[in-house]
Amino acid sequence: MSRNVRKRAARKAPAERAAEIAGTAREIALDQGLGAVTLRAVAAGAGVTPALVAHYAPNMDRLIADTFTGIVMAELDDVLELVSGETAASARLARLVETLFDEGRVDVTVVWVESWALGRRNTTLAEAVRAAMDAWQQAVEKIVADGVTSGEFTTDDPAAVAWQLIGMIDGVNAQALVRWGRSAERGSLIVHAMEATLGLRAGTLR
């Protein structure tokens, strides 16, 4: 119980310390939200002085934006990895949706929602948010376009459909943040809506 107050942080290589700080910022963002990523909070989490955090991050807006990007893009990678197991576009999309509606994803949803709000005053973050949204949209658009090519899906505007799918998923997830419960219908209903959007027979997407 004697280690409440840390004496002095061990000297580390800059790269290592930087990674450590980024990691701490990430943890805080995931379990307390992006808004909790503060100079002092990150410092405390990393067992270091606020000054040191400031030394490694050009400014907090940047650190927050980078933390956001790190979390959200890592998730995109994960999902794409998971999805890559399937060959058919409809199967890939089904896996993607299934994953995005998984329970344990609340933390990332919070990050998204907060990014939309914070982005209105943190332009650095706003830019990162736009970039991340574009990346997600492109990934989904690719699946949709592949499905169109293979004859699985029917639409004349894969880009717009991708935006729509993402919006629907985010919206329903965000809603679940505040008013949770009803996760059962949540999944099946939205899948049905998506099938319609893609010109599919009911049940095709799982």
Next chain:
Amino acid sequence: MSRNVRKRAARKAPAERAAEIAGTAREIALDQGLGAVTLRAVAAGAGVTPALVAHYAPNMDRLIADTFTGIVMAELDDVLELVSGETAASARLARLVETLFDEGRVDVTVVWVESWALGRRNTTLAEAVRAAMDAWQQAVEKIVADGVTSGEFTTDDPAAVAWQLIGMIDGVNAQALVRWGRSAERGSLIVHAMEATLGLRAGTLR
């Protein structure tokens, strides 16, 4: 140009002053977001000292929550009023969706999004958000249920469908906050998804 510094606020009846403060808070929320509704900002906007705002509001969490509720419930009333002109459930739903996708609604969308984020640290607001969401859901559920009764819609869970519709609309609107443009497809695509959810032929909802 001489009125930069206000000498002293005219003495007013408590009810009038309270209304004035609430109105100022509302204006600030609508054009700078809920997060900008601050003791000092409201005071400045109302031409009054922070202490006076504090005198009328029990605390800021309450004022913010009340401001949120005021904005969001007023919008619900407006929309219901507008929709009441139609008799058929499908026509009412069509009007509702059309209205919610209108351009000038960005400000209210910002309030919603910010409420989801702020609600995680302001429990008073969180409660207000849940209440408002329930109110909206019930309103939509009523339309859906009416449609089912009249044979216009087909679903065995109007409540879940209502949640879904609201989620989709909010999601797509929130997305438009950051990544705007493509408002054209936005409307028609989501309407198509909704038609599918309600077992309607394409085009029924406008």
Next chain:
DNA sequence: GCCACTATTGATCGCACGATCAATAGTGGC
């Protein structure tokens, strides 16, 4: 016309934030 009542204020507290900078203390290379 006066005065009790009360709307309004000024001053001030404590807190958390981002940021800066000179001083300090480890350590790798010689």
Next chain:
DNA sequence: GCCACTATTGATCGTGCGATCAATAGTGGC
């Protein structure tokens, strides 16, 4: 083993926040 280099710190500034409270100044009722 020493020392130059630099990772780390402590102290501190300025800002904005919510909140409190005694003092002040309008005004409605008599």
